[in-house]
Amino acid sequence: MKDTITCPRCGYVLDKYRNPFPTVDIIIELNPGLDEPGAQNTEIVLIKRKNPPFGWALPGGFVDYGESLESAAIREAREETSLEVQLVCQIGAYSDPARDPRFHTISVVFFATATSQPVAADDATEAGTFRPDKMPQNLVFDHARIIKDFFALRQKGLPSFCSCIAGIDKLKKSDCS
Secondary structure, three states: OEEEEOOOOOOOOEEEOOOOOEEEEEEEEOOOOOOOOOOOOOEEEEEEEEOOOOOOOOOEOOOOOOOHHHHHHHHHHHHHHOOOOEEEEEEEEEEOOOOOOOEEEEEEEEEEEEEEOOOOOOEEEEEEEEEEHOOOOOOOEOHHHHHHHHHHHHHHHHHHHOEEOOOOOOOHHHHHH
């Protein structure tokens, strides 16, 4: 959406743009069996939000200026869950203008793994692990859809849905189809 702003010194009219905010969300599996299709016993990490909108959410947040999406995902995971994660792949982008009730965001969702237990920090009041059949009811944003999409893709096995992250993951391009 384009708007204008006028320079207070010279009166020149400039175009002013409103753009969506870039964000990341991270689906973190604990002790995953990466090559096991289905993995119904897999647990993912969710946080209970300290700030509105209240409820359970995937760890994530805003990308800082000058920060890569991958660095933002690692930072947000550490800040909200105290976990050091290994990014595996990008799952996709979610851009519905109504996905965040506060403003328009675009989220790039990453799949990551971790081996320790999460501890809530920063914007989280609680951190927990949940199996696909035991998700909390009060998921915020579009995270119920993201999680549903993830487990549907996970059912097919990791290589069938990954898009490799150059320089970060341990997968070879040939592992991705």
